[in-house]
Amino acid sequence: MSWNRKHLLDIESLTAAEIFTVLDTARAFKAVGERAIKKVPALRGKTVVNLFIEPSTRTRISFELAAQRLTADIVNFSADASSFKKGETLKDTARNLEALNADFIIIRHSASGAPHFLSRVVNAHIINAGDGAHEHPTQALLDTFTIREKKGKVAGLNVTILGDILYSRVARSNIWALTKLGANVTLCGPATLVPRTFEQMGCRVTHDVEEAIRDADIINLLRIQHERQRQTMFPGIGEYTTLFGLTKARLARTKPDALIMHPGPINRGVEIDSDIADSGRSLILEQVTNGLAVRMAVLFLVNGGQGPHGVTVG
C-alpha cells in the first residue's frame, strides 16, 4: 500500500504503486455501493466543495454521491469562468472556501493547471475533476480500474484510444495511467487531432483505424464534441463516423474479446454504433459505477485513509 499524497492533481506524477493503491481501495468501496445501506462514516463531519467553473452535471453528481456515501457534507459552487472577471480571482475564491473550513475542494476548470495552482494557495485537499485539455485523473483511474477488473491485469494489454486526442484531458490522463501500468497504448484519429508528438509519451500513433483496432484488447472511444465540428481541423460529423466511428463492420474485425469503453455521454451513431454501446462488449455503464467507487477511494486516501484494509465499512 502506497499513498502519502494530500491531493490528486494529475496522473503524470503518480507512481504505479500509487495507482494500484487507488484501484485496490476503490474495489473495497465498490462493494459499499452494492449494499442496501450505501454509506460509510469515513468522512463524517468533513466538508467537501464541488467548485465547478466549467459545467459538468455528470461528474459533479458522481463526486456529490461519493461524498455523501462517505457521510461528508457537500456544497456545490458552480460559476462561469466569466464571473471571475469582475475582480475576484480563483485564488480568492479558493481561500474563501478554505476560510469556510472546506476540507476538500473538487475543482473543474477550463484552465489547465488550475488544480495545481489551488494546491499551492490553500490547505484543503484538492482533487482535479478536469482541467482544460490537461488531465482528468479520476476518469483515467476509473478507466484503469474497469480494465483491470475485466481483464485481470493492465500490463501487456493493447489499449487503443480513438478520437480527438489533442484536446482531450481524458486521453492524456489515460495515456499516463496506462503506460505507467505497462499497457501498450495506441492512439488513433484524424491526423490533425492525433499528432506524432504523442509518441514521446510512449504511445504508438496511427491514423489508420483498422490497424488501430485489430489487435486491441480495449478500445476507448472519446466523445466527439459537436462544438468543435466547425473548426477547420475537424472533419464533418458524418465524415468522422465514416472514417473513425466504431461500426458493427469494424467491430467484427477486432479480437472477439476486445472490450469497448467511452467516458460518456455517448453520441449514438457518431463515434459509436448504438447497438455496440448497448452490447455485452461495452463497459460504458460499468465505468460510471466504477467512477463512483474510485472517487470515494480518492477522497478517502487524500484524507489520510490507510488503503483498503483501513476502509471503515460500518
Place this chain on the structure above:
Amino acid sequence: MSWNRKHLLDIESLTAAEIFTVLDTARAFKAVGERAIKKVPALRGKTVVNLFIEPSTRTRISFELAAQRLTADIVNFSADASSFKKGETLKDTARNLEALNADFIIIRHSASGAPHFLSRVVNAHIINAGDGAHEHPTQALLDTFTIREKKGKVAGLNVTILGDILYSRVARSNIWALTKLGANVTLCGPATLVPRTFEQMGCRVTHDVEEAIRDADIINLLRIQHERQRQTMFPGIGEYTTLFGLTKARLARTKPDALIMHPGPINRGVEIDSDIADSGRSLILEQVTNGLAVRMAVLFLVNGGQGPHGVTVG
C-alpha cells in the same frame, strides 16, 4: 393494505385499494412533519435523484424534503430538454444514474410517457413528477388525501375541476383518482379547453361555470398558464377571469361547505379571487403540506414499505 408496485407512473393503472394504501401511509407520515425532529430512518443509505428535465422549483423541493425526511441521500439533476439533443438520450441519462446506484429516479419531463419509458430501461424505482400533459400522480394523491381528510370520504362527493383541462396533467390524474374512489367529477372551462370527449372518462362536462360550482363539495381550480394566453384557443386573461374566475360573487352561490383547492402557484385575481385564496374555505396550503406526506409515502411504498403499520417512526 395493498401495494406491490415498484414504481409510481400514473394513477390510471392504480386500483382504489392501492390509492387508499398511499393515503393511509401518508397520514402516518404527516404526523412526522409535525414533530420537533422531522426525520425517520426508513431510506437511510438510499440514493434519490431528482431528474427534472422541465423546471419546477416547488415540486423539486417537495420531493427533496420528502427524501431528506426519510434520511435518503438526494442529488438534483436539472437539465433543459434541449441539452439532450446533443446526442445523449434520456435512456442513456437514466442508465447512467442507475450505474451510480440510484435507487429512485423522480422524473419530470415535458414528454408524456417519459416515466413509463424509464421504468422499462432501468431497474431503479421511477416516480412520475409530471410528464407532459399526461399525468402528475403525486398531485392527484395529495389532492385526494386533502379531500378525504377534510370531508371524511371521497365517494359520493361532487368535485368540480375548473380551467384548462385539455392540457392539464393535474386534471387528468385527478379525474382518474376521483372516479376510482367514487366521486362525481364535473369538468368546466372554455369549450376549446374542455371537450366533451372527457365524458368518456366518466366525468360530467359543462361550460357553464354556475352550473359547475352550484352543487360542488370541492372546487379544484387549475392554474392559468400565462404562456398560453397568446394561443387562439384561449381567451384573454381578463376574459377568463370574467367567465370562469372564482370571484366572491360566484363563491356566494356555492354550497356553504364547498372547499377550494388549487395546485399552485396561484395567480391572484385571475383564476381565484385573492381573498378567497386566503380564506378558511381554501385548502391550498394544506395541499402543500399534504404533498410532502404523500411523497414520503410514495417513496416508502415503492421501496417495499409495508403500509402505515410498517412505518418506522424512530
Place this chain on the structure above:
Amino acid sequence: MSWNRKHLLDIESLTAAEIFTVLDTARAFKAVGERAIKKVPALRGKTVVNLFIEPSTRTRISFELAAQRLTADIVNFSADASSFKKGETLKDTARNLEALNADFIIIRHSASGAPHFLSRVVNAHIINAGDGAHEHPTQALLDTFTIREKKGKVAGLNVTILGDILYSRVARSNIWALTKLGANVTLCGPATLVPRTFEQMGCRVTHDVEEAIRDADIINLLRIQHERQRQTMFPGIGEYTTLFGLTKARLARTKPDALIMHPGPINRGVEIDSDIADSGRSLILEQVTNGLAVRMAVLFLVNGGQGPHGVTVG
C-alpha cells in the same frame, strides 16, 4: 445572556446585550469548525430553506454550511425576482415553504423590508441575508465578532467605513452594530455616496480619506460595484482608486496596528491594494471563517438555544 427573538431581521432593533449574546455564542461555534468532525446535532430534523431571490453564491454557501454543521436539512430555492411577476407573490412563496414545514427561511431579496414582511406572514424563523440597500445583519455581526476577537473590545475603537455608503446594506448594518457597542464610526467616500445625513446615525462623515484613516483602529472597505460605475454619481474605477483606494502609501499613514476588513469579494487593485489584502493587516479571510460561526449562532439562538452555555457540542 440575552436572546428572546424569533427572527434576525436587522441590527437596528437589537440591543447591545443581544449583539453580545450572538458574539459569545459564535465563539463557541467557531471552535466546532476547528474540530475533525465539524458537526453538532443542535438542529437535527429541522428544515432550513435558503430563499435567495437575489443571487449570492458566497453567502448562500456560508448559510448552507452553517445549517449542515448544525445537522439541519437544507434546501436551496433560488429564483429571479422576475419569476415572481407571473402572479405569485413573495408571500405565497413563503407560505408554501411554511406549509412544507420549513423551520427557518433565510432570505436574500433585492427589496428592502422583504424579511420583515415575511416575519409577519409566516411562522418560520426568518433570517435576513441581505435586503436591498437596507441591512445585512449577519455581515455586521461577523464584522463585529472579528473586531472584538482581534482588538479585545469594540467600545472606544475608531472604525472607518470607506466606500459607497449610500447604497450599502453592509455599511448600514455595521453602523448600527458599531454605534450600539460604543465604537466611534467614521464614514468616508465620494460626497455623492456619503451624504452628511449619516451624521444622524451617530457617525462622523468626511470626504477626506487621509483624515478618515489616520486615527482608525479598523478600516472596513466596501466592495465597489462595477455595475454602478456607469452611474453619474460614481467616479470612474480608476478615479475611485486614486481618490479612495487603500494603497500602500495610504496604509503607511495609518496607525501601525490598524486592521483592514472587507466583506468580499474584493476587487484587487481597486478599493484595496492586492498586497495589503494578503498581508497580516488584513482580516478578510478571518471574516469569512467568523461568518460561518456567527450564522451557526444565529440559527441556534432564534431556534431558542440558550446562549453559549447551552451549545450542544456532542
